[in-house]
Amino acid sequence: MRNTFRQVFHSPRFVTGFVIFIFLLVTLIVYPLVSPGDPLEMIGLGSFFKPGTYISVLDAAGTPAQTLKLPDAADKRLSSMLSESDRVSMLRWLTAVGVPESEIDLQDTSSLLKLWRENYDAKARPKGMTMSDRRFYQRLDEQLESAGSAEALTLMRQDEAGENQEVGRVSGTDYVNVKDVANVRTLPLGTDNFGRDTLKELVSAMGTSIRIGLIAGSIATCIGLLLGLLSGYLGGFVDDLIMFFMNIFTVIPSFVILILITYSIGQAYRGADTVAIVIGLTSWVWTGRSVRSQVISLRNRDHVNLSRLSGHSLMRIILTDILPYIASYVVMAFILQISSGILAEAQLSLLGLGPRTTEVPTLGLMMNWAMLYSAHINGAWWAYFPVILVITLITFSLNLMNTGLDQVFNPTLRD
Amino acid sequence: MNKSEGFVPAERGEHALPCLSGRGVTRVFGTGAKATVAVDHVDFDFHEGEFVSIVGESGSGKTTLSKMLLGLLSVTEGEISFQGKPRDISTRRRRREYWQGIQAIFQDPYSSFNTFHKIDAVLLDCIAMRGGRHLPMEKKREMMAEACGFVNLKFEELTNKYPFELSGGQMQRLMIARIFLLRPRILLADEPTSMIDACSRSTILDMLLNLRNETGMTIIFITHDIGLAYYTSDSVYIMEHGRFVESGSAHDVILHPKAEYTRRLISDVPKIYEPWDLSTV
Ligand SMILES: Nc1ncnc2c1ncn2[C@@H]1O[C@H](COP(=O)(O)OP(=O)(O)OP(=O)(O)O)[C@@H](O)[C@H]1O
Ligand SMILES: [Mg+2]
Numbered sequence: 013m014r015n016t017f018r019q020v021f022h023s024p025r026f027v028t029g030f031v032i033f034i035f036l037l038v039t040l041i042v043y044p045l046v047s048p049g050d051p052l053e054m055i056g057l058g059s060f061f062k063p064g065t066y067i068s069v070l071d072a073a074g075t076p077a078q079t080l081k082l083p084d085a086a087d088k089r090l091s092s093m094l095s096e097s098d099r100v101s102m103l104r105w106l107t108a109v110g111v112p113e114s115e116i117d118l119q120d121t122s123s124l125l126k127l128w129r130e131n132y133d134a135k136a137r138p139k140g141m142t143m144s145d146r147r148f149y150q151r152l153d154e155q156l157e158s159a160g161s162a163e164a165l166t167l168m169r170q171d172e173a174g175e176n177q178e179v180g181r182v183s184g185t186d187y188v189n190v191k192d193v194a195n196v197r198t199l200p201l202g203t204d205n206f207g208r209d210t211l212k213e214l215v216s217a218m219g220t221s222i223r224i225g226l227i228a229g230s231i232a233t234c235i236g237l238l239l240g241l242l243s244g245y246l247g248g249f250v251d252d253l254i255m256f257f258m259n260i261f262t263v264i265p266s267f268v269i270l271i272l273i274t275y276s277i278g279q280a281y282r283g284a285d286t287v288a289i290v291i292g293l294t295s296w297v298w299t300g301r302s303v304r305s306q307v308i309s310l311r312n313r314d315h316v317n318l319s320r321l322s323g324h325s326l327m328r329i330i331l332t333d334i335l336p337y338i339a340s341y342v343v344m345a346f347i348l349q350i351s352s353g354i355l356a357e358a359q360l361s362l363l364g365l366g367p368r369t370t371e372v373p374t375l376g377l378m379m380n381w382a383m384l385y386s387a388h389i390n391g392a393w394w395a396y397f398p399v400i401l402v403i404t405l406i407t408f409s410l411n412l413m414n415t416g417l418d419q420v421f422n423p424t425l426r427d
Numbered sequence: 428m429n430k431s432e433g434f435v436p437a438e439r440g441e442h443a444l445p446c447l448s449g450r451g452v453t454r455v456f457g458t459g460a461k462a463t464v465a466v467d468h469v470d471f472d473f474h475e476g477e478f479v480s481i482v483g484e485s486g487s488g489k490t491t492l493s494k495m496l497l498g499l500l501s502v503t504e505g506e507i508s509f510q511g512k513p514r515d516i517s518t519r520r521r522r523r524e525y526w527q528g529i530q531a532i533f534q535d536p537y538s539s540f541n542t543f544h545k546i547d548a549v550l551l552d553c554i555a556m557r558g559g560r561h562l563p564m565e566k567k568r569e570m571m572a573e574a575c576g577f578v579n580l581k582f583e584e585l586t587n588k589y590p591f592e593l594s595g596g597q598m599q600r601l602m603i604a605r606i607f608l609l610r611p612r613i614l615l616a617d618e619p620t621s622m623i624d625a626c627s628r629s630t631i632l633d634m635l636l637n638l639r640n641e642t643g644m645t646i647i648f649i650t651h652d653i654g655l656a657y658y659t660s661d662s663v664y665i666m667e668h669g670r671f672v673e674s675g676s677a678h679d680v681i682l683h684p685k686a687e688y689t690r691r692l693i694s695d696v697p698k699i700y701e702p703w704d705l706s707t708v
Pocket of ligand 1 (some may be wrong): 648
């Protein structure tokens, strides 16, 4: 027994899967301690804020500034102000006045600005430019000039009389240390469509999904094991009866049954655990079938016959002469059931039949929200890609553990 | 018959009561077109203290018959009587009682043990079955050591080992030690030597004969090897396709076979049995 354990932990596949899974579990436990709070709290007004560190503008302005003279500060400021369409407009002007297109790099702001300063002339009338086009370029040039000069901003505060009073000035060389700013919030994965912290939501969803997987997997494995043992060992009428149910469940795809049941339960009663139980109740069939066939082949083994001849009870024979022989198989089936339970929840939630949305996030629900609010079209990759990654990691690690176990328990199958 | 004074060969014939007999015993596997009749209306009478061989080639239904005799497989048709009364194994208690009287050694020693249990467990089970569950541990160890001694095994070397740490011959001898502890009236040995080498084979056979001589138990020995049957048995049943084609004393059946099938079995015996002068047949 100890030997088997050691072998299992020497299997590279199992260890890799195990390490990934443990890493996810540790994240699950540690992250809420590091970053406490309600994962479904809507902190952002608006959807899909980009990942990054958010600094309160008011607090930043109120924080005492230090002067830093950074040589490329002005260029950076300009490049962040220059929108993509402005750059394209500049390209149009430059090519119109004869600059070869190969010399222009739209992303390199400083060279673009240099070209612009060399070639822009408010009085020039390049071919194909209308009056309003030229106006537009005039305004653009003015904007660029003023931004480049980095004049100070004046901070005003309205007093009770409604008069604006100057409270300070911010110049181009003023910097505050982020640590000194009272309100800074890092959103490593930005916010989702409802303005919720995606990372916090993701960690919480991962926990719920693993919990769903565990509940569904345990239920499916228990039912499958019990029915498989009974039908395989007892045979006869019991076997016929159980096989009848197994066949029904096989003929009707269990996902269809799952959809029908979850739909009939209704949104209001569908908690995460209810969904997990329903998934478990509909996915035991293949465990049951394979346990049954294993038991049938074991039933005729002589050690079982010998145990019967020794007058052992049915329970004792099943527990000591059959179960240990299929235990490794059942563990592997259980691991697969966990991962298929997680995937089943994701599928259900994508169809809008997942747990009700107000209480806990699940990986499936996060995908569903991202899809409903077109995160993929908005380019908000952080709302769906990490979710897919986590689902993949969970199922990948579980399957790796499973193949690792398989190699240890069925060495003949080793490639 | 006085068991305490060692084995006295049972008289055969009308006066001796059979301890296990069957009339029209039949077993059909499957139903409809796929039905196979593994055992087809066989009649037999096994007598107290006899060494009976059932001989037949592979697939003739020997194992099926033995499982039915043991009550591990239900009988499709026919009647089995145990010690003169129709056998009743309908309840668990009755089955336990029945299995006090009839025990078995199986073909494959490697699959006869639960690999998750130490071999002590098998022997302790036997002691418990004989009502020794509450004996002190020392007494139990003594009994186990005695049983192992009977089959030339050293209990001290075996205790706390797992079955897979033993050789096939050792396992099969341990199975005989088990029978030694259980002392059933009838022992069913289903090809107990077919999976082990020739040397261990004769050891095992000698041990079975010893066991019979010491306890007077009936041994039903199932084999496909008619030579072995001749060497050991008092009476022989020849089985072909689920039927007994010939039966009688070993001497009569093997030296003066009537059935064609028996002749074929005998002619298939390797030349190693030449000294038995089977060529005259
Ligand atoms: N559980 C079963 N289900 C269906 N058919 C069976 C079953 N067990 C045995 N049979 C069939 O019954 C026939 C007799 O089998 P059995 O095992 O009794 O033969 P045997 O004489 O013991 O052969 P061997 O010498 O190879 O052990 C075979 O044709 C076999 O296919
Ligand atoms: Mg057989």
